[in-house]
Amino acid sequence: MKINGSQIVIECLIEQGVDTVFGYPGGNILNIYDALYKNSDRITHILTAHEQAAAHAADGYSRSTGRVGVCMATSGPGATNLVTGIATAYMDSVPIVAITCNVGTPLLGKDTFQEIDITGVTLPITKHNFMVRRVEDLANIFRQAFIIAKSGRPGPVLIDIPKDITAAMCEFEPLKKGDDGSAALIKENLNFKRVMSVNVPSDEEIKAAAEIINKSERPVIYAGGGIKISGAEKELLEFAEKASIPVSESLMGRDVFPANHPLCTWMVGMHGTRASNMAVTESDLVLALGSRFSDRVIGDPKKFAEHATVFHIDIDPAEINKNIHAGGELVGDLKSILTRLLPLIEKKSHSEWLEKIAAWKKEIPASYSIVKPDSVNPKFMLETVHKYAGDDAFITTEVGEHQMWTAQFYPFEKPRTFLTSGGLGTMGYGTGAAMGAQVANPCGRVVHIAGDGSFRMNCNELCTIARYNLPIVIVLVNNGTLGNVRVWQKLFYEKRYSHTTLDFGPDWKKLADAYGVGYVKANNNDEFEKVFKTAFAEKKPYIVDTIVDIDEMIFPMAIPGKPIDEQMMCWGN
Template sequence: MKINGSQIVIECLVEQGVDTVFGYPGGNILNIYDALYKNSDRITHILTAHEQAAAHAADGYARTTGKVGVCMATSGPGATNLVTGIATAYMDSSPVVAITCNVATFLLGKDTFQEIDITGVTLPITKHNFIVKDVKDLARTIREAFLIAKSGRPGPVLVDIPKDVTAAVCDFEPLPNGDDGSAALVAENSNFNRVMTVAVPTDDEIRRAADIINKAERPIIYAGGGVKLSCAEKELLAFAEKAQIPVSESLMGRDVFPASHPLCTWMVGMHGTRASNMGITESDLVLALGSRFSDRVIGDPDKFASGATVFHIDIDPAEVNKNIKTDGCLVGDIKAILQRLLPLVEKRERKDWLSKIDAWKKEVPKSYSVVKADSVNPKFMLETVHKIAGDDAFVTTEVGQHQMWTAQFYPFMKERTFVTSGGLGTMGFGTGAAMGIQVGNPGRRVVHIAGDGSFRMNCNELCTIARYNLPIVIVLVNNGTLGNVRVWQKLFYESRFSHTTLDFGPDWKKLADAYGVGYVHAGNNDEFEAAFGEAFRAGRPFIVDTRVDIDEMILPMAIPGKPIDQQMME
């Protein structure tokens, strides 16, 4: 059948199982938006207040549904407004397809109004990107984009379509019902170098890895976001329990192992627990699963696990020996590798090693239990949110102190319930992500933990939350400062608080009222428990304005560049 490029986009999205897209219209993408209007019974469009939020929403949708997230924007500034969201998805390996529409092909390269080389701009922050200059290539390109986004180590792909291509007509051959075209694309391209081929370790390699694990007396697992991407949480639990190996987690891996499990030591690194940091420092084997040894985890690379064998399991060979020299590795899908390792790993008790771990778990800062009459204790705040929201709730954050407190104190019990910007550290990420998660998971609740500094960057999205009546509860951690930066200014810049104090509004209640969003204030622990309970039970968009002391710190804290066992506890 003959259809135009805009309808081809719709047909290809439907083939790929897309039911929702996030975006913002503009002149050069109008043809696609007209097609969305005509096909509103097949694809839902969520209009955000800003294109960046559309990218973050697609990202949050992808991280929690297991599907590829889709966002759309017009040319020029519309496309560039997606860039931060695309980069965030790239750093955290999230499968997103971004569709932009450029000026007509005959106007490219002429500094045309709202023209930009968005494929050039996004080249370093996408798995791959395309500009489609012939409508005959459009269907194949979109199908290829989805295959690339979700294959191997996931990541974002951008497809830029000039306006005249969206209007041009050509023959379109739909795929067989239920087929996304992946098999045909791979079959036609024996050298499909844009798709990461997943390696499969040999039986000998698996046996050697099992032998290394079985010989260790003080092993510890360092679990990263790759465990989540591989859906290997159940395999990790069975593996850790059989071999009795404690499990430390990166920020991106905070929800891959049940927080209440005796083997869980929670987060490792700059703001990691004493048990995780000392466990890695004193171990004789660090088994890294789907983690990239971020600088925020390893501190001084020469002192990180200096007495241990470091064994790395990851789907991406580029991560092996990138930040830390390893003593061995397995490259492949973590879920499949753990399934093969499990029968070969010996059942152990490790009483002495686990006793040490348990002793380190008891070493916590005194500030954890401090109760003040005029502010809310962060630990109490996060534990109260969990008590009321329960294990099924999704938790998103912005970036800053509140993010680290969430990672430190929230007892995540279920997989894929924690969504945050890890690699890029994007202030402004969480509100958009929360919207995408709530749209993609309408039967579950989303709690968004947002610092007042970050929330200033995206509070315009309250109009989106209100318009679609998304029952997101925003816990506004209001300490009147850019808290994380203030701490560094206090420690390393002799308390010169240069432009980090936020004592100039807005009035958050008036803002909530303006958008038709619920509001309640909490000035101490007792008020917070009542306020959050009221907001959560309301079942509609709500802000819980939570007063936290301006000088509250994130503790423990390892000094940047120092060994991670050298932690400030007070």
Template sequence: MKITGSQVVIECLIEQGVDTVFGYPGGNILNIYDALYKNSGRINHILTAHEQGAAHAADGYARATGRVGVCMATSGPGATNLVTGIATAYMDSSPIVAITCNVPNNLLGKDTFQEIDITGVTMPITKQNFMVRDVKDLAKTIREAFFIAKTGRPGPVLIDILKDVTAAEVEFEPLSKENERNGILIENHSNLKRIAEINIPSEENIKKVAELINNSERPFIYAGGGIGISGAEKELLELAEKANIPVSESLMARSSFPANHPLCTWMIGMHGTKASNMGVTECDLLISLGSRFSDRVILDSSKFAQNAKVVHIDIDPAEINKNIPAYTSLVGDLKQILNRLIPSVEKKERKKWIEQIQAWKKEYPECYDKKPEHSINPKFICECINKIAGENTFITTEVGQHQMWTAQFYPFTKPRTFITSGGLGTMGFGTGAAMGVQFADKNNRVVHIAGDGSFRMNCNELATIQHYNLPIVIIVVDNHALGNVRMWQRLFYGKRFSQTTLDFGPDWCKLADAYGIKGYKASNAKEFEKVFKEAFEAKKPAVIDAEVDIDEMVLPMVPGGKPIYDMIMKLSEEVMN
């Protein structure tokens, strides 16, 4: 049957199981939006307040579900407004497909109104991108894009479609079964063959890693974001319990291992716990699972895990030996590898090692118990949310001190419930991501923890939250500063607080009210618990302005360039005054 290119887009999205897309219309994408209107009963479009919010929403949707998230924008500034969201997804290996439309073929390359080379712009931040200039290539390209986004190490793919392609007609042949789609794609495309080739480690190499674990006295696991991406949380728990191995988590893995488990040492790295940072320092075998050895974890690479043989297991061979040399490695799907490895791993007690880990777990900065009554303790905020909202609630964050406090203090026990920007550190990510999580399942409960600095960058999405009546509770951790930057200025720049004090509007409660959302103010712990309980149980959009002291610090902290074990646990009176 002959259909237009815009209808091909709709049919291919539905083929791929897409039920929701996030976007913002404009001139060159109008044909696709007309097709969305005609197919509104088949596919749901969410109108965001800004294209960047659409990209982050698609990303949040993908992280919460493991499925490919989809966003759309028109040419020029619409397309470039997606760039930060695409880069965020790229750094955190999140599968999204971004669809943009460009000027028609006859106007391409002539500096036409709202023309931009978006494929050139996004080349370094996508797994692959495409420009579709012929309607005959459209269906094949969309199918390839989804395949690439979700296969191997996931990531974003961009499709730029010229406007006349969306209007042209073409004979369309639907493909209904996933295996048929993938089979045809792989057979006819050498690049897709390469992407589809999943490394399968030999039995000999699997046994070699098992022997290393069995012979180790002080093994230690460094779990990365690949645990959640591969769905290997169950296997991680089984390995840790069987061999009695402590587990540290990167920021991206913070909900991959139960926080209340005795083997969990929580986060590792610059703001990691004493147990995690000393565990990696004193272990004799470091087992890295789906991690990329980020600079925020390893810090001084020459002194990272000096006493250990490093086993690196990851799906992406490019990560092996990139930042930290591996003694041995296994490349492939993490869940499959762990399932093959676990039967060969022996049960061990490792009493002395576990006792040492437990001793380190008791060492924690004292400052969080000594804050003035006029502000709210960040640790209390996390514990209060968890107590009232429960373990199944999704927590999203922006980027900054509030993000680190959440990672340090929130007792995550369920997979995929912590969604944050790790690699790129995108202020403005969390509100859009929270919307994506909520749209992924109407039964989800989402609490978004934001800083007042970050929330300024995306508070326009309150319009989207109100319009769709999303029961997201937004907590603005309000210290009237760009807290993370101010903290560095205090520690390393002689307390020269250049442009980090936010002692000017808005009034967050009045802003919420302007959007038709209920706003709450909390100045102490008792008020916070009361208003959060009320807001969460109301199951409606809400904003809570939670006052936090401007000089609240994130500790422990390892200064940049220092060894991971060189932690600041307590600040001197001179620094604080």
């Protein structure tokens, strides 16, 4: 059948199972928006207040489901407004497809109104990007984009389409049901097979890895976000239980292993638990699974696990030996590798090692128990959220102290329930991600933990939340400061709080009222439990304005660049 480029876009999205896109219209993408209007019964469009939120919403949609999220914007500033969201997805290996429309082909390269070389801009922060030059290539490019986004190590892909291409007509041949188009693409282009390929370790490599693991006496697993990308949570649990290996987690891996399991030591690194940091420091084997050894995890690289063999398993060979030297490696899909390792792993007790782990677990920072009568304690706040939201709720965060408190205190039991910006640390990420997660999971609940500094960057999205009646509860951690930056100013800049105090509004209640969003306020622990319980039960958009003391700190804390076992457990030590 002969259809125009805009209709091809719609047909290709539906072929790939896309039911929702997030975006914002503009002049050069009007043809696609016209096609969306005509196909509104087949695909839902969520209008955000800003293009950046559309990218974050596509990201949240993807993280919460494992599917490819889709966002779109017009040329020029519309396209560049997607950049931070694309970079956020790139750093955390999230599969999204971003669609932009540029000026017409004859106008490219002439500094035309709202022209931008968005493929050039996004080259370093996409897994791949495309500029469509012929309408006849459009369908194949879309099919390639989705396969590239979700294959191997996932990531964002951008498709830029000149406006005249969206109007041009050509023959379109739909895919047959169950066909993603990959077979035809490989036949056409052998390089595409290389892009899709995933290394498969040999039996000898698997056996050698099992021998190293079986010989270890003080092993620890360092579990990263690659576990949930691969869908290997079940295999990780079986593996850890069979060999009695404690599991420490990266920030991105906080929801890959049940928090209340005896083998779970929670987060490792700068703000990791004493148990995780000491386990890595005194181990003889660090088994790194789908993790990238961020600087926030390793501290001083010369002192990180200096008595241990680091054995790294990852789908991306570029991660091996990038930040930490690996004494052993397996490159490939984690789920497949753990499945093959399991029968070769010996059942162990590691009783002495686990006794040490249990003792370290009891070393809790003194600040955990501090309760000030005129503010809400962060630990109490997160435990109360869990009490009423339960294990099935999706928890999103912005970036800052509240993000670290969430990682430290929230007992995640199920995968894909913790959505946060890890690699890029994007303030402004969480509200868009919360919208995407809620749209993707209409029967689920989303609680968004937002610092007041970050929320200033995206509170305009309250109009989106209200318009679509998304029952997101926003716990606004209101400490009147850019808390994480203030902590560093306190520790390393002799308390020179340069431009981090937020004592100039807005009035959050008036803002909530302006958008028609519910509002309650909590000045202490008792009030917080009461108002959060009420807000969560309402099943409608709510802000829970939560007053936290301006000088609350994040403990434990390893000093940047120092060994991770040298932790500050409270202020002054």
